[in-house]
Amino acid sequence: MGPGPINADPRVLRAMSAQLVGQYDPAMTAYMNETMELYREVFQTANEQTLLIDGTSRAGIEAAIVSLVAPGDRVLVPIFGRFGHLLREIAERVGAEVHVIEREWGTVFTEAEIERAILATKPKLLAVVHGDTSTTVAQPLEGLGELCEKHGVLFYTDVTASLGGNTFAADALGLDAVTAGLQKCLGGPSGSAPATFSPRAVEVIDSRKSIEAGIAGSADEIHATRIRSNYFDLAMIFDYWGEKRLNHHTEATSMLYGARECARLLVDEGITAAVERHRLHGAAMLAGVQGLGLATFGDLSVKMNNVVAVVIPDGVNGDAVRGELLGDFGIEIGTSFGPLHGKVWRIGTMGYNARTDAVLTTLASLEQVLRRQGAVVTAGGGVGAAYDVYEDAR
Numbered sequence: 001m002g003p004g005p006i007n008a009d010p011r012v013l014r015a016m017s018a019q020l021v022g023q024y025d026p027a028m029t030a031y032m033n034e035t036m037e038l039y040r041e042v043f044q045t046a047n048e049q050t051l052l053i054d055g056t057s058r059a060g061i062e063a064a065i066v067s068l069v070a071p072g073d074r075v076l077v078p079i080f081g082r083f084g085h086l087l088r089e090i091a092e093r094v095g096a097e098v099h100v101i102e103r104e105w106g107t108v109f110t111e112a113e114i115e116r117a118i119l120a121t122k123p124k125l126l127a128v129v130h131g132d133t134s135t136t137v138a139q140p141l142e143g144l145g146e147l148c149e150k151h152g153v154l155f156y157t158d159v160t161a162s163l164g165g166n167t168f169a170a171d172a173l174g175l176d177a178v179t180a181g182l183q184k185c186l187g188g189p190s191g192s193a194p195a196t197f198s199p200r201a202v203e204v205i206d207s208r209k210s211i212e213a214g215i216a217g218s219a220d221e222i223h224a225t226r227i228r229s230n231y232f233d234l235a236m237i238f239d240y241w242g243e244k245r246l247n248h249h250t251e252a253t254s255m256l257y258g259a260r261e262c263a264r265l266l267v268d269e270g271i272t273a274a275v276e277r278h279r280l281h282g283a284a285m286l287a288g289v290q291g292l293g294l295a296t297f298g299d300l301s302v303k304m305n306n307v308v309a310v311v312i313p314d315g316v317n318g319d320a321v322r323g324e325l326l327g328d329f330g331i332e333i334g335t336s337f338g339p340l341h342g343k344v345w346r347i348g349t350m351g352y353n354a355r356t357d358a359v360l361t362t363l364a365s366l367e368q369v370l371r372r373q374g375a376v377v378t379a380g381g382g383v384g385a386a387y388d389v390y391e392d393a394r
């Protein structure tokens, strides 16, 4: 019940145990096409280039940034938590001229603040995290696509923590690049990064294309803006997933089975229904921790559905509570990073764990452990308040 990774859905684990097939086996290429189609629905996009990047979520981030941004290009990163710092660091490593604006953790930017920064820095790319897991809040993306369009800026977001559990529609938001991971609301393991790229982004990426010698007969002429990574060269990855099936890396077959199953689960449930499930169980968990008398961290008006940050009460040893929950109840909750380290726990309700039994058991166990650790909590207040949320929804 942490901020991810979480228990994978058993259907995903079963899918991943299927036998391997060769990368050009018609069954495999059909799975690749099917996976592209499924993720178009998950991301709510018509983008042709909707595919998997092999590696954990940051592989998706690196692929997007290294392929869109050449050394010296300007990138604007609004930072409101740990993962904004990650976007900044990756853009810096690519050699971009990176500009940041920062906000206190637990808060988000206004559209006007972002527009002012765009006007001041004139970036090629606006790179912003949607839900920053470190603080549990999500930056509203509405309006930013229009801003980017108006000022000729490419618009990228990292939806690792939010996709599938919070309302999100790539095309309606005017996004050019979006990357995710499986290990949060999608109910899978880490290790595959679903991603989507608009025609405008594809044009930028393809203009930097160079094909490896030994693949296309002779090596392309190397141009100055060649993408500075082979593994994350999206121009080559597009050709691998596209009709040409031009060889690049060996697709991570079992991860593809897992990623495909994660998307099938969401599409079978219905994206709107899945978001509503996360909303309901997130609301029950929030009411539950408040019902125990605990304080929460961050602006609740922009809290992600799938995770809550709980302030560790004075005098309570946060790690001891986590240790007892794990050791005695088999329940993991999260710690936090940077300025929040030792100050909050993060409790998730996502993917396979966005369930009534998981929420109620966690709250009942937390109450017992907190009492043993000397915290003053409202007896039965957690489970009671969560039950009220479920009753109201019936």
Ligand SMILES: Cc1ncc(COP(=O)(O)O)c(C=O)c1O
Binding pocket: 004, 056, 057, 058, 059, 083, 129, 131, 132, 133, 134, 158, 159, 160, 161, 181, 190, 191
């Ligand atoms: C919002 C966000 N971005 C990126 C990452 C990095 O993902 P990974 O550890 O899968 O590379 C995480 C991980 O929790 C995340 O929550």
